Structures are given as C-alpha cells and as structure tokens.
Amino acid sequence: MTNSTKNNGVPTLADVAQHANVSTATVSRCLNSPERVGEKTRKRVMKAVRELGYAPNFGAQALAARQTNTIAAVIPTMENAVFARGLQAFQEELGRHGKTLLVASSAYDAELEEQQVRALVARGADGLLLIGYDRAPDIYAFLAKQQVPTLIAWSFKPEEKRPTVGFDNRAAMTELARQVIAQGHQHIACISAPTASNDRARERVDGIRDAISQAGQNPADLVVVETPYGIETGERAFRQVMTEAPQTTAVMCVNDVLAVGALRAVREMGMKVPDDLSLTGFDDIEIATLAEPPLTTVHVPHREMGRCAADMLLQILRGDQNGHTLELATEIRIRQSLGPAPD
Amino acid sequence: MTNSTKNNGVPTLADVAQHANVSTATVSRCLNSPERVGEKTRKRVMKAVRELGYAPNFGAQALAARQTNTIAAVIPTMENAVFARGLQAFQEELGRHGKTLLVASSAYDAELEEQQVRALVARGADGLLLIGYDRAPDIYAFLAKQQVPTLIAWSFKPEEKRPTVGFDNRAAMTELARQVIAQGHQHIACISAPTASNDRARERVDGIRDAISQAGQNPADLVVVETPYGIETGERAFRQVMTEAPQTTAVMCVNDVLAVGALRAVREMGMKVPDDLSLTGFDDIEIATLAEPPLTTVHVPHREMGRCAADMLLQILRGDQNGHTLELATEIRIRQSLGPAPD
DNA sequence: TTGTACGCGTTATCAA
DNA sequence: TTGATAACGCGTACAA
Secondary structure, eight states: OHHHHHTTOOOOOHHHHHHHHHHHHHHHHHHHHHGGOOOHHHHHHHHHHHHHHHOOOOHHHHHHHHHEEEEEESSSSSHHHHHHHHHHHHHHHHHTTTTTEEEEEEEEEHHHHHHHHHHHHHHTTEEEEEEOOOOOHHHHHHHHHHTTEEEEEEEOOOOOOOOOEEEOHHHHHHHHHHHHHTTTOOOOOEOOOOOOOHHHHHHHHHHHHHHHHHHHHOGGEEEEEOOSSSSSHHHHHHHHHHHHHHHHOEEEEEHHHHHHHHHHHHTTTOOOOOTOOOEEEOOOOOHHHSSSOOOOOOEEOOOHHHHHHHHHHHHHHHTOOOOOOOOOOOEEEEOTTTTOOOO | OHHHTTTTTOOOOOHHHHHHHSSSHHHHHHHHHHHSOOOHHHHHHHHHHHHHHOOOOHHHHHHSSSSOOEEEEEETTTSSHHHHHHHHHHHHHHHHTOEEEEEETTTTHHHHHHHHHHHHHTTTSSSEEEEOOOSOHHHHHHHHHHHHHHHESOOOOOTTOOOEOOOHHHHHHHHHHHHHHHHTTTOOEEEOOOOOHEEEEEEEEHHHHHHHHHTTTTTOOOOEOOSSHHHHHHHHHHHHHHHHHHHHHHEEEESSSHHHHHHHHHTTTTTOOTTTTTESSBOOOOHHHSSSOBBEEEEOOHHHHHHHHHHHHHHHHHTTSSOOOEEEEOOEEOTOOOEEEEO
C-alpha cells in the first residue's frame, strides 16, 4: 500500500521521494534550500512534485519548523474603511515576504477581542497586530508567555514602551480643535465612539479638552455624546447633542463616519453647514471629500501605517533589536464643513 | 528536564498533564470532549491549563486531527466596501462555529489570485471562498486534487454547477438598464471594470446590452470604457466616454465607486445630474446615498451573502450533500441621479 | 473513567 | 551531495 493510498490521495513528501527515487530529506531540501541539492537530482524531484501536484502539509511543516509564516491581526471591524485600507496594505507587504495574514474582528468588543487573540495564537500566529493600547493586562501576559511578538497600531503615546506604529491621536485632535476655536466657536460639542476600552477615541476627546484649556476655557464644559460606529448612530447622536446643548455651534466627531451621520441630521433639522453649525471629522476617508459640504478632518496615512506595521513586525520576528516605535504624522485638512461661528 | 524547559518555555500538553497528575490523553479529552472526563479530574486539568497559560500547538493539532479549522478567502481587495462587508459577515459567522478566517487579496489580478489560492491551500485551509467564476481551469483542477471544498460568491449563473452563493449580475443590470431606457435615454454608455477575468463586470455590461436589444436597438452600439477600480479612474473614464460619444445622455457604471468618480467629472465639466446627464451605479454601498445627488443603483445584500457563504461552506465541510447553490435577490434603488433624457 | 502507545508529515541532525 | 532517523506536540484506538 503506497503512502498515497493511505493519505486520502493527497501526495506527501514520501510519495514524491519514492517517485523521484530519493529520500524524503532530499525532497525537503529541494523545496527549502535548493542550492544544497545537485542539479540533476533537483530537476528530477521538481518534476515529481509537479506530476504529483504535491503541496506540503501545513500542520506537519509548522510542527517541525516551529513557525507558521502566518501573521495575525485583530481589528475592530473590516467595515470601517480605515482598517480595511490599513489591513490591505499590511497584507500586501506581508505577502511580499512570504507571510500570510490571519484576520479576526472584535466588533469593538474587548471581551471578543481577547477571545480572538487567543484563537489566533492557538492557530499558530508567529506575530500579532493589535489596534490601540487598551486591553486587559492578562492578554499582554498571555502574549508574553506564548512569546508572540506583538505590534500596536493606530495609537502612539510617547510614554508607552510597547512596539508601536501610529500617530498621536490626542495631539492631532488638539490641533484641529485649535482651528475650530480660532474660528470663534465658544460652544463645542463632541460625538465620540465609546471611550471605555478605546484609547484612540478617548485621546481624541481629551485632545479637544486640551485645546479648550489652552484657550482659557473650562474643558469640563465640553459636551460629549458617545455612540457606536455608524452613520445612523451619528445622526442620532447629533440630535442628542442639540437637545443637551442647543447653544452648540461646532460639533467635532472622532471619525468621519459619525460626522457624515451628524451632517445628515443637521440637514434634516433644517440647518446649514457651516453657516449655522460647523462640523469636523477624523481619518479623511473618501466620504469626507464626498460629503456635501466636504468635511474638515484629520488626514491619517492609513496605508502607510499598514505597510510600516508589516515591516516592523517582520523586523521584530527576525530578531532585530532596534527600537520598534514609529510615529507617523497626521495633517489637518480644512474643508468647507468648518466655518466661523455664527454671531 | 521537564518538557517545558525544552520547548522554549511554552507549555505543552505534557506539561499540563504532569501539572495535573494525569495522562496527556486525559488533558486532550478535557479540551476536546469534556463530557468524557470525570468532573473532578476535569476541574483539576482546566486549572492547570489556566495556570500554565496553555494553548494547543496548532501544527501538532492540525497534523494529528487532519484539519485546521481554518477557512480561507481570496478577494479582489478589502478596500472595496462590498468585499469588506461581505467578508466581515463571513468571518462573524465562521467565528460562531469555531473557524478562523484566512484572507488574501488578489488586487484584481488573475495570476496573483492563483498564487494566493495555492498559498492558502498550502497553509492548510479546510475550505475556500472565491469571488466570481472566472479563473484558469488548472486552479479548479488543483483544488479538486487537494480536495479543498470551494464556494463561489458574488456571481450566480443558473448554468454553472459549482457550489455558489450570489446573484444574477446580468439580470440585475438588465432590469436597471430597462429603467434607464424607460426614461427615454437612447444613447447609453457604460463605465466598466476590466472584464477580461471578471465575470461580474462582464455580465453587468452584457446585461445592459440585453436591455438594449429588448428595446429594439443595436447592442453593439453600446459605448463601453473599461478602467480599474477607483474614484479617480471613474472620473477619467467619464471624460473618455464624453470624448468618444458626446451624444451620451446616460452613463451606467458597473459599481458605485466608478459612478461617484463619474459624478465628480460631470460636475467639473459643468453639467448637472440628472438634468443634463443620468448616472447609475451598482452595489448600493454607503457612498451611493451620500453622493449629491444620491445614486440610482442596484442593491446587493452583501452581508447576507457573506453569512450565507459561511453557512454553506460549513455545510459542505460537514459533508452535507444538498444542492449547494443559492441565488440571492437584488433590488433596484431608484434615486435622483437618474432622470428623464434631455430633449 | 483513565492511561499507553502509535501515527500524523515535516524538518533537521548526523553520518556516510 | 545524499540518506537514515529522531524529534516536533497532539489525537485517538485500544487496553485497563
């Protein structure tokens, strides 16, 4: 009985070896370090590989080689264009280096994220990409114990020492808020994603407060409405803002999608942007320029972040001991949704 | 020397077994079929698992169990919201059943797709999700040989017998084109993605031709400009359309993103939609309603498709021999970008 | 209910 | 340059 017959018809190394009249070791070498095999032998082996349609068994390979060439990422959701973009670039760069991407999404749920991390590590991920710093300490402990190199993206706090590629959410939002204040707005409100386990959102809100302080006003006065991600939720949140703080003249949203939702609500309520009310977003995804009027927002280099994340993680896996922290620059994009405060 | 010391400090089944004073078999059973283990023993074992931070070694598990619990998908790009959405739903449903998603994107490149498929299969994917029917026959042959259950999504042709979940691109577009023609448009043009290895795009274009035929006109007269995916490319394509066929009064795009690009070009050229020119899209993603004016388009249930795809693939993996073909309904969404033909 | 022992398909070490 | 063979960590018949 040939091996082939046993293994469901899927050819194994042994089958190839038999077919080419060499040992399994030689076949393995042909595939992994061809230069260490004689020209003639190699040709014969490769022919056998093709003829049998051989592909290595992943489990066996992973077990013996102690690595999977697989990198995992846990993101909040692929439906958010910022993550889709970043991940696309991340994957492309990984692919160039022979690595495969394993993805899971947490739906912005901390507990689910923990499950996903464990699942992906169990699936043999050689490295891991996570979004933002916020998570339970035991996740970090688990990753340390399992020795899974982990890179944090989308956040950057100078005082954090974990390997990171991201931008300073707080500083970026402060800068944007300054511009809003410079337009004479005294009553600013904020629509935010839930900040409980999302340092990106929290930092952005705090960034607004920083600017308010710097302008000599009381940051505690900032009206903040938290709501899950989505256009519709942004719409509802805006109505809530205007109920709680009808004197508001500028609404700063922590992302473009919420801002577009708010924009809709503004229209439905019969007001004009920016004449009656100014609006800002964050991320600078396509809908920011498509919106009517186009959104003032913070441009974030998502693709570059994805690409850099891949490079850095690869470097860490290679054992490079350089400082693995990279801060990317953001840029304020002033567009028509921001105007002077009405009298 | 304990096993633990050998294995880089990462705990193995044997470590847990020793820690809990049972055999490795018992630990394995605790994890995979807890009901076959005594209450007390199980508690002790699970405690050891937690204390040691044990996670099963993927390679070993895959090798022994002969399956990876991993499903792979190759999509054109995650940056296209339709795939991001579908894949998100696909992943959520898989997660509910303990499966992990492996993704790769082909950047709409047939050759790259082939590489990705081979890579993912080599990574031990238990099943595969592909977009559309079009691909080289040897890919299908390879998948058959490797016995990897494969499901096609985003397309549905009644005559194809491969497991499929999708919609009839051609019929949907025909229906939309009928509505355009009903508005009096005699000179229709089309902006399409490259049709060479993309049956979805090709079918949509052919759908327009069908409607033209049915209206008693010559389908060969349809002006078609092909261009890669993107807003900017849509813009350029529109200019080309108006150069080649200035008499055009309606431009049908094979997706919303191209349509939004065209919409921009229309504006820049000083024309009005829909007064001077009508425009349609396909997919009904968010930008379709955000555009000014909102786009007439074909609504596609992307999330449902993703969810169904997961269910069907899971069913196939389980060995269910039912007919694995599901046609989803699309729906025309008439919005303001479509108006009567100008005189 | 629990334990023993073998097999899974590779890689890597060592010798030839 | 090539071959024999021992890991690799887990699942699972089979035995107890």
